[in-house]
Amino acid sequence: MLRHTKKRRSMLYIPGNNAAMIQQGGVFGADCVLLDLEDSISLAEKDAARILLKHAIPAVDFYGAEVVVRINHQDTPFGYEDLQEIVPIQPDGLRLPKIESAAEVLHVIRLIEKIEDEHHLPHDRLTVEAMIETAVGVENALEIAHSSPRVTAVAIGGQDLAADMGITLEHGIGSLEYASQRIVMAAKAAHIDVMDTVFVDIDDEDGLRASARRARHLGFTGKAAINPRQIDIINEVFSPNESEIADAIDIVSAYKRHNAAGVGVFALQGKMVDAPVVARAMRILNLADIDADTL
Amino acid sequence: MKTSIGTEVPEFIEKKKGRGKLKPFEGAWTRLRKGWMDEPTVSLPTKAKMPHASKMEKDLRTAIEKANPRDGMTVSFHHHLRNGDALVNRTMDILAELGIQNITLAASSLSAVHAHLIPYLENGTITEIWTSGMRGELGKAVSAGKLAYRAVIHSHGGRARAIHTGELSIDLAVLAASAADEEGNATGCCGPSAFGSMGYAIMDARYAKQVIVVTDHIVPYPCIPISIEQTDVDYVVKVDQLGDVGEIASGTTRITKAPLDLRIARLAAQVIEHSEFMTNGFSFQVGAGGASLATAKYVHEIMKKHGIKGSFLLGGVTSYVVELMQHGLFQSVFDVQSFDAAVSSSLFSDRNHIEISSDMYANPFNCGSMVNKLDIVVLGALEVDVNFNVNVITSSEGTIMGASGGHCDTAAGTKLAVVVCPSFRSRIPTIKRKVQHVVTPGESVDVVVTERGICVNPIHPHLEDRLRTAGLPIRRIQDLHDEVDAIVGVPDAVSYNDRIVAVIEYRDGTTIDVIHEIKH
Numbered sequence: 185m186l187r188h189t190k191k192r193r194s195m196l197y198i199p200g201n202n203a204a205m206i207q208q209g210g211v212f213g214a215d216c217v218l219l220d221l222e223d224s225i226s227l228a229e230k231d232a233a234r235i236l237l238k239h240a241i242p243a244v245d246f247y248g249a250e251v252v253v254r255i256n257h258q259d260t261p262f263g264y265e266d267l268q269e270i271v272p273i274q275p276d277g278l279r280l281p282k283i284e285s286a287a288e289v290l291h292v293i294r295l296i297e298k299i300e301d302e303h304h305l306p307h308d309r310l311t312v313e314a315m316i317e318t319a320v321g322v323e324n325a326l327e328i329a330h331s332s333p334r335v336t337a338v339a340i341g342g343q344d345l346a347a348d349m350g351i352t353l354e355h356g357i358g359s360l361e362y363a364s365q366r367i368v369m370a371a372k373a374a375h376i377d378v379m380d381t382v383f384v385d386i387d388d389e390d391g392l393r394a395s396a397r398r399a400r401h402l403g404f405t406g407k408a409a410i411n412p413r414q415i416d417i418i419n420e421v422f423s424p425n426e427s428e429i430a431d432a433i434d435i436v437s438a439y440k441r442h443n444a445a446g447v448g449v450f451a452l453q454g455k456m457v458d459a460p461v462v463a464r465a466m467r468i469l470n471l472a473d474i475d476a477d478t479l
Numbered sequence: 480m481k482t483s484i485g486t487e488v489p490e491f492i493e494k495k496k497g498r499g500k501l502k503p504f505e506g507a508w509t510r511l512r513k514g515w516m517d518e519p520t521v522s523l524p525t526k527a528k529m530p531h532a533s534k535m536e537k538d539l540r541t542a543i544e545k546a547n548p549r550d551g552m553t554v555s556f557h558h559h560l561r562n563g564d565a566l567v568n569r570t571m572d573i574l575a576e577l578g579i580q581n582i583t584l585a586a587s588s589l590s591a592v593h594a595h596l597i598p599y600l601e602n603g604t605i606t607e608i609w610t611s612g613m614r615g616e617l618g619k620a621v622s623a624g625k626l627a628y629r630a631v632i633h634s635h636g637g638r639a640r641a642i643h644t645g646e647l648s649i650d651l652a653v654l655a656a657s658a659a660d661e662e663g664n665a666t667g668c669c670g671p672s673a674f675g676s677m678g679y680a681i682m683d684a685r686y687a688k689q690v691i692v693v694t695d696h697i698v699p700y701p702c703i704p705i706s707i708e709q710t711d712v713d714y715v716v717k718v719d720q721l722g723d724v725g726e727i728a729s730g731t732t733r734i735t736k737a738p739l740d741l742r743i744a745r746l747a748a749q750v751i752e753h754s755e756f757m758t759n760g761f762s763f764q765v766g767a768g769g770a771s772l773a774t775a776k777y778v779h780e781i782m783k784k785h786g787i788k789g790s791f792l793l794g795g796v797t798s799y800v801v802e803l804m805q806h807g808l809f810q811s812v813f814d815v816q817s818f819d820a821a822v823s824s825s826l827f828s829d830r831n832h833i834e835i836s837s838d839m840y841a842n843p844f845n846c847g848s849m850v851n852k853l854d855i856v857v858l859g860a861l862e863v864d865v866n867f868n869v870n871v872i873t874s875s876e877g878t879i880m881g882a883s884g885g886h887c888d889t890a891a892g893t894k895l896a897v898v899v900c901p902s903f904r905s906r907i908p909t910i911k912r913k914v915q916h917v918v919t920p921g922e923s924v925d926v927v928v929t930e931r932g933i934c935v936n937p938i939h940p941h942l943e944d945r946l947r948t949a950g951l952p953i954r955r956i957q958d959l960h961d962e963v964d965a966i967v968g969v970p971d972a973v974s975y976n977d978r979i980v981a982v983i984e985y986r987d988g989t990t991i992d993v994i995h996e997i998k999h
Contacts, residue, residue, distance in 0.1 A: 207966065211930040212742050245962070247931075387736075412738030416745065473950075 191215045191471055192250070192337065192377045193406040193422035194415045199224040200233035200253070203240065210246030212412040213419060217246055220254045221266050222281050230262045238269045252277040252313060258292060267292075271299040277311040277336070282344065284320040286331035293332050310334070313379075317341030318348045322363045325370035335376060339408070340367050342381030368403040377405040386411040396421035424468045432465035432472070437479045439465075483509075484868060484920050486992045492979060495551065495583060495607045495628050501982065504991040507891045507923045511987065516844050518988070521645035524688050526713065534715045535661050539693060540573045542714040543651070546689040548574055551581045552650040555687060557680035558588035558611075559655070559667055559816065563726030566655045566693055568595040575604045581627075583607040585647055587638060587679040587837075588882050591615030592726070600625040609647055611635060612872065612882020621980055622878040624996040630981040632872055632879075632918075632994075635679065635815070636841025636848060636888035637986040642682045643844060646988060652687035654680045655721050657823075659694040660702040663712025667817075668704065668826040668834075670696035672721045675817020675826055676796070677706040681836035684711040695721045704827070706834055732797040732819045734776050735769035739901055739930050743770040746951070747899045747928040748777030751855055752785075753949035754942060756895045759787055761854040763809070764794040764889055767818040768859045770899040775799055775857075782808050793849055794840070794856075794885060801825045801832065813849055815840040815885075841888035843986045850885070850892030858886055860900040860927075862914040865956050867921030867936050869898060870914040872983065875907045877973035877997055879981060883918050888986050890923040895942075902929040907970060908963045910956065915973065917992045918983055927956065934959055974998035 196214035198205045200221045209217040219241070225233045241251060253275050255266035270278065280292055289312065297307050312334045316325055322345070329338050342360055346353045353359070364380070371378035380399035383392045396407050396418050407418045424432070435452060439462045442450045449458045469476050480490055482504035491498045510516070528534070536542040554574070556567050567586055574582060584596070584605045594616035599605045606627035611634065613621060621630050633641060641647035656665030657673045667677040672695055684690050684707045691714045692707060721727065735741065747770070751757050757778075765775045776799070782789065789809040792800050796814040798821035804812050811831040817823060825832045841850045861881055862870040869890075874880040890896040900909045910929065925942065927934040932954035935943035947953045975995035985991040 208739065208930065212738060413736065413741055 190250070191406075192379065193471070194418040195252070195379055195406060195408045196412060196415060197224070197382065197408060197410050200237045201225055201229045203236060206236070206240050207244055209244070210249045212415050214249055214409065214412075214415045215406065215419070216250040216252055218252045218254055218279060218408070219275075221262070222254045222256050230256070234262075234266060234269050238273060241273050241275050250277065251275040252279050254279040254281060254315070257282050258295070264295065267295055267299055271296050271310065272303045272305070274305060274310055277313055279313040279315055279339070281315045281341070282317050282321070283314040283328055284318055285324050286327040289314055289328060289331040289335060293334055307334075311336040313337040313339060315339045315341050316367055317344035319345070322366055325367045326373060329370040329374035329376055335374075337377035337379060337405070338367055338371050339379035340364055340381050343384075364399075364402055364404075372403060378403070380404040380407040382408045382410045383414065384410065386413060389417060392417050393421060422471070424471050428468055429472045429474070432468035433474070433479060435462060435465040436469060436476050440479065482989075482991060484866070484917060484922075484991070486917055488982075488990045488993050489979065492629055492982060495581065501990040502988065504920065504985045504989040507920050507985075510989065511843060516644075518644040518646070518844065520643060521648070521686065523685060533661065534663055534712065536714050536716050539569060539653075539691070539716050539718065542691045542716050543570065543573050543653075544577070545714060546651050546691060548577055548579050548651070550579060552579065553583040553585050553648060555585040555649040555652045555683045556587070557654060557677065557683065558586055558590065559674045559677060559679065560722050560727045562590040562592050562614075563721075563723040564590065564592055564655070565720070565722035566653060567593055570653045571596055571599055571604065575599055580604055581606045583609065585609040585649060587611055587635070588884075589613045589617055591617075593617045594620075597625065600627075603627060609633060609638070609641070611638065611884055613879045614881075618879035622994065622997045623999070624976070624978060624980055626980065629979055630879075632883050632981050632983045634841065634883045634888045634984070634986045635837045635885045636843055636850065637883075637984050637988065638679075639682050639837040639840075639842035640844045640986065640988060641984075642686045643838065643842060644988070649683055649687035651689045651691070652680070652683035653691045653693060654684060654707060656692050656694045656707060657721070658696045658698050658702055659692050659707075659715055660698055660700040660709075661715055662700060662709035663690070663692045663707065663715050664700070664702040664705045664709045665692045665694065665707040665712070666702060666704050667706060668823045670694070670698075672696070672724050672727055673820065673823035674727050675822045676814040676834045678815030678835055678840060679837050680707060682838055684708070689713050691716060693718055693721070695719060704834075732767055732772060732799060734799065735773050737769055740769035741773055742930045743899050743901065743928055744773030745777050746930075746933055747774040747857055747897050748781055749949070749951055750897055750926050750928060750933060750946060751778055751895070752781045753946055753951065754855070754895050755945065756854045757781070757787060760790045761787070762790045762852055763792055764853055764856040764893070765800065766857065766859055767795060767797050771857045771859050772797060772799060774897075774899060775803065779803060779806075779808060793853060794889065796822050798822055804829075804831060813840075841885050841892070841986070843888070843891070848888075848892070850889050853889060853893035855895045855897065856889040856893040857897045857899055858890065858919075860898045860909065862909055862911050863898060863900060863924075863927050864911050864914040864921070865960050867924040867927065867956065868914050868917045869919040869921075869924055870916050871918050873916045873994060875915075875970065877915055877975065879994065883983070887919040887923065890919045891986065896923060896925045898924055898927045900927070900929060902931045902959060902963045903967050906967045908960075908967055910960045910963050912960060916983060916994055920985070920991065929959065931962065932959060
């Protein structure tokens, strides 16, 4: 195995009917691969893609990347069939598109758990990600994020949301600022991850870097990639730099010393360190693959 | 008999001039260690010209007729015109029209355009070939047994050695130049068909008994710069066109956008970064292929990040490599072969961009060629086996389709040889238990980089430790091979007849492998 990770800095979209790309999905360094049965698959290919994923997911080594399948919406003729075929093979997660309410999430989770019961599978392995791509979904982001412990991430679907809002994203996604902030805040309130939308110009590396930096600044955990060439830049932006890592090591080391002495709040280089500061430092160490126990 | 890497080669082989004894490969550096070679050095031909006598001939046929064509002769060419070359085909047409038979064709490499020559293999006009590589249908024809005697596949350095020692004795060299004067001073770096360095032609001009320079651009005497010197040239011919200009040298070589190549290139650059060799003053060579050239892009970024300045760039040169020098990251470029048109102007105008011969580049039988001063080289591969042996000459179907080039020369000379390749192509594994044919022995390959991880030759545990400590994804090559076989399966073995159609010479003249006729 190349590596193991539970980080969610980058998520590579791969059409579920492209066997060659699925086979190589894990080699590009994405933290997650999203195998798509929804928008990238034509109606005529839905069955073929579903069958391919059913066989490919257990067979292909994704080198520790989180494997998530985006299924079709339950209002389509394909949504339940997707669940019937994909839930039994238990990828790491399912991404639910165009989620607008907590009730909708809970409905899908009930269907998932029914299938899991039929196959004698536990309810605590397969995670769920809710994709928010409509104005209603944005307004209900908080209840969606809180809807179930199985929901471990929400994501903003920029292209569909822009369409729903009747706007274009030709000049960047500044017009989704409110939606982004609302979804990020909902995710933070629920202590779950939040993924930014794709950057569609695959030849514009500077634009991608700026977009990823903006997303990180807003609080997104990571960003989707539509081409493997985007992964390195996204991973780089969402990874801590050397200075952040050094600070985190200092904070956690000092915290461990003070905690052993029964002190919860202390000063380090003139700045107060309390639980939230320590929690942030621990997150940085995790992103840098540094085990806090070794400090 | 067996070579030191276990390949089976015969003791003797049928050659045009009777049975020839083959020396089996005995190690990448074994023959060089004593410091002198037992092979003779041939003397340069002695020639004379009367003052002010003209070397200009009205056409190529006239020049060839004056050059004493005869049965059994050896005719040489360079391959700087690549797939745009028309000169090899035109020369062989003329020799066939003159009824010349049993010719040894000695072109530094052959391209798809030379499929034109296949009838000459079939009718006995060409009976032996010396070359670095054969692309397209010509390679298939030789693999199918259409050549009367064997082909010799040599490296670029090996060709210089073979000429130097007389193993390859050239009767007539027909050398294309993009500009020349009436005395035969010639260059490839200016004129309408400019193709850059003439590095592979210099040895031919020096040692051939007769030399014809062919150009589509006659310049007033003296031609500047001078790559081929008038002292070596017997005849000069002006033609309307050297070949297909669009195919000779086109534009600039772009960095690939293929994600898989970029992934491999990034890993290769990380290998280089964390090896002990990327320090101020290091020297570097990369090929023009997708992952190889892309490695240069990432090495560029790493050099800028760490403020490292290199010494010289070597080899086949692309415009991207020239840019590395122009950006101040390297001091100089030593150019034996230019891969794109943009290189010619730099070679013409930049004193730090220097044309070198294949002798200077890679000949193992001199007092040290430039590959000996290389720190890092990045090379491609068609196949690599679990012993790190590399095949760059035959396809998965066993036919000749690639080129030896400077692969084994640079791998042997450099401190760090990094081979980049995908672990499989379509459904064909690249990492194999045993390569079909060995061009570069595993002992000279240090690291193999694929999209699925990095394999360090176990003879370098220190390097493996360094790369592992840096967090790079290190794999055992056997494990990678097993994984690839599990993904794509093991292809059926290629069936060959007993007849040998080509001998693969290692750079020192020993035989490292042989290629058998394909069974149909």
